[in-house]
Amino acid sequence: MNYNSSNSVPKTVSESDNTSSKPTRPWLGRLSIEEGGIERVTDEERLQNTTKFWNAATFWFSANMAVATLNIGSLGGSLGLSFWDCFIIILVVNITSDLLPAWTAVFGLTGLRMTTFSRYSFGYWGNMLVVIFSMIATTGWNAINSISGAAVLHALSDGTFPVWAGVIVICVAVWVICVLGISWIHRLDTFIWIPPLVVWCVAAGTGASQLTGKDHVGLKGPDKAAAVLTYMASIFSFSVSWVNCAADYNVRMPKGTPRWHIFSATYVGIFVPTVLVQTLGAALYTGTVTNPAWKDAYTESSIGGLLKMALEPAGGFGKFLMVLAALSSIPNNIPNNYSFALHAQNLGPWAMRIPRVVMVTFGFVAAIVIGCCAAKYFADALQTLLSVIGYWTVIHITIVMEEHFIFRRGWSGYDLNAWNSMTELPFGWAAIGAFGFGFLGAALGMKTAWYSGPIAALVGTKGANIGHELTFAFSGVTFPLFRWAEKRIGGR
Template sequence: MHVDDAQAATATVDDEYRAFRVESRGIELIPETERPMRPADLFWMWAGGIWNVEYLVYGALIVSFGLSFAQAVLAIIVGNVFFAFLGLASLQGPLAGTTAFGVSRAPFGRLGNRLPSLFNWITQVGFEIEGLVLIVLVVEAMFAHEGVSVGTGLKVALIVAAVLVQFIVPFLGHATIAKLLRYLSIVFIIVFAVMGVLIAPHVHPSSDHKHASWAIWTTAVVLLVSAGGLGWTENANDYSRYLPSSTPKASIFWAATLGGAIPAILVELLGAAAFLVSPQATAVTGVPSSFASWFFWPFMILVLPQVFAINSLDLYSSGVTLQALGIPVNRWGAVIIDTIISGLVTALVIFKGNFYTDLSGFLDYIVVWLAPWFAIVFVDYLLRRGRYDRAGLAAVRGGVYWRNGGINWRAIAALIVGMGAALLWIDAQFYVPSFLGPISRATGGSDLSWVLGIVVGGLVYYALARGEVRREVEATERGVAGAEAVE
C-alpha cells in the first residue's frame, strides 16, 4: 500500500468509526478499511460490561438457593469457565465482517435465520427490561432512604427518564460503547475492590453449614452460565466484527473469554459473601445492607452507570438483530424502536410483575433456544474452516446461502430438536410457565438443559448438514480463486 493509500484508509477509519458520533454501520458488512479495533479493546469492553452489580446479585442469588459458601464458590468457578463460549462465538465476526445474526445466515439461510433472530430479539429486549427495572428500583430506593414516597406519577417519570438516558449510548453505536466501557471499567474495578475490603471482616464461611443437593447446585450453575458465557454468545460477533480479519484467533478468544470471566468470578464471589452478611443482597436495593450505613449513597450512585453500561450492550445488539429479522430500518432507527418497546414493558413489570422471580425464570428458559443455536453456528464455522462467502451473507436474494427459498431446513430441524432436548432436562417448576423436564424429574430436579441443548443441536446439525456445507465451502473457495485470478 502506498503512503497516500494508507493515509486515505486511516482517514476512512477515523471518519466511519469514531466515538460520540452516530455509527452508520448496522448489519451490513464492515470493510477491512473500517476496522480499527484491537483485542485489548475487546477485552476492556467486555470487562466494563461485566464489572457490574447485576453479577453481584447473581452470586447472592445462588447462595439463596440453599448452597453453602463452598458450593457457591465451586458453582461460580465452573459456571464462568464457560465464558469460553463467548470467546468461541467471537471468532466469526472478524472473518465475516458482520453481526452475530448476520453470520447466522450461513447455517440457517437468510429467511430461515429469522426464527433464531426472533428468539434473540426477545432475549435482548428481555435483558434491556431487566436493566431498566433495576434502574427504576434503585432510584425508588434512593427516595425511600430519604423518606420520600414514590407514587404512580413519579414512577412513570422515572421510567421515562431511564429510557431516555439508556437510549443515548446505543444510539451512538459501537465505538462509543467500546470507549466508555473501557474507561468505566477502571472506576468499577476500584469501587468493587473497596467493597471487598469493607465486607471481608464480616464474612465467616466456616459458620455456614448449609449443603444443597447436586440437583440444586446444577440449577445454580445454569443460572450463571445463562447470565454469563452462554448468555452473551448471541452478542459476541456484534462487537468483534470491528477487528481486522487478520487478527489472530487466539487473541480474539482470550480477549473475550477473560474479559468476561475474570470480572464475573470476582464480582459473583463478592455477591456470595454479601449474602452471608445480609440475605437482602439478592436484590440490588438490598446490597447496601451488607455494608456500613455510610456506603449506601456511594453504592447506589455507582449502580446507575453500571446498569446503563451493561444495558447498552443489549440494546445495541437488539437493534442489529431487528435488522436481521428483515425489518427495513437502519441501525439507529432499530434502537429507537427497541427503546420504546422496552420502556413500555418496563412499566408493565414495575406496576404488575414479580421482578426477581421473573428474572430467574427468564435466565432459565433462554438457554432452551440459545444452547442449540450457539452449537449450530459454531459447528457450521468449523465445517467451513472459517471461510464465509461475504457476498452471500449480504445478498437479499440468491447466493451461496439462499438454498431452498432462503431457508436451510437442516439447521431449523437441528434447532428444534436441540430445543426439545434442552426441555427434557430443565427445572423451571417454580416459574411461569412452570415446567419440569422428564430427565430433570428423574434426577431429583437437576438442570443440565444447556449441556443437552448444545450437544444435541450441534450433533444433529453436523449429521444433517456436513455434506451441504462442504459443497458450499468448495463453491466459496472456487469463487475466491476466480476473483484472485481476475485481479
C-alpha cells in the first residue's frame, strides 16, 4: 500500500501526548483488554496482536444476523407493498448500497478509524460535524436495535416483561463486550452469528403456512411509487449506516493485507445476512394479511409478535429460539457502542485524554435513556431515525469519495502522519459548506413521520422519501467547487 507516511512531518503537541495513552498495564494486556484510543495503529504495531481478514466477514455476519434487520424488512409490508415487491427492493438496493461500507472498511488498513480518517476530507474542524452526527447515529441505532430485541422478550413474556427492561439488559451486555475491546469482539463474532441463523431458518419453516406472496393492498401509480421510494430509502439507510464505522474493525489487520480481501469479506459479511433476514422480515409481515391473530400480535409487540407467532408451532423450543433472537441485538449493537467511544475521542485533544472505557460507558448510558423513551413511539422513531441517519451518511460518503478520487487522486495522496495536525490538515470550510447544502436537499426531499419536504410531498398522496437523492446531488455538486476554492486560498 503506497501511503505517504513520511516521518518528516512534525508532531503536534497532542500527537506527542499520544504515547501516554498506549497500554501501560500488563494485566490488561494479558486479558486482551483494549486500552488505547484513536491513535493510529502503525505497521510495526500490527506485527503483533493482529486479526485475520475473515474477521471482516464474521464481524458483519454477527452484526446483521439480527432481529433489527428482520424489523427493517417488515417495513415494506406496512407501507402496502407485497412480498415480491419487497424482495426485489431488498435485493437490488443491497447489491449496490453494501458496496459503500465495504469500500470504507478498506480505510482501516491505514491504521486510522473512519471518523479520524474523515479529517482528510472534512478538515480538522469541519470534521466535528462528522463526529457529532456519528455520535448521534450510533446512539440512535444502539437504542433502536435494543428496542427490537426487547420487543421479542416482551412478546415472549406475553407483555409482562416491559420493553424498557429489555433495553437495559441488552445494553448492559453490549457495554461489557465493548469495554473488553476489539480482540474480544472479533473472537466472539467469529461464532455468535450462528445461533440467530438457526432461529431464522426455523421461523421460516414453522411460519411458512401463514405467509403469502399476494398483493394485499394493490397500490397503483404514484402511491405505489411513493411506497417503493420510501422503502428503498429505509433499506439503503440501514446498509450505509455502517459507513461511519466500518474501518474501525480493520486497524489491526496484518501488515500488507490486500485491500480487495477486506472489501470482499466486508461486502459478503454485510450483503448475505442482510438480504436473508430482511427477506424473512418481509415474509413474516404477510402473516398479518392471512391471519388476524398475527395482525394483533404485530400491533401489540411489533416484530417480536410476528416472530412469536411464527415459532409457536415449535413449542418450548420456539420460546428458547425467541430468547436467542432477542440476544442477536447484542452483536448488532457492538459496532454502535464501541465506535461511539472512538467518534467521541475525535472531539479534540482533551477528548483523547479521556479513557476509551469512559466514552463507551457514556454511550451506553445515553442509549439506555433514549431507548427507554423511544420505545413508546417505536415505529415513528425507527422511520425517522433511518431517514436522518441516511441523509447524513450520504453527505459523509459523498465528500470522502470526492476528496479521495478528485483531490487526493487515490491512496498515495494521504500523509498519514498528519492525521492529528491542525496545521497540516485543511480547516474544513468546503465540507462545512457542502454539508449545509446537502441538508438543504434532505429538507426538500425527506419524508418522515413528523415532516414531509415540499418536493417529497409531490409524489403520491402521502409523499415519498427522496431525500437521499437530493442530498447526494446538492452535496456532490457543491463540494468540488468549495474544495477547489479552499485549496486555492488556503493551500490545504
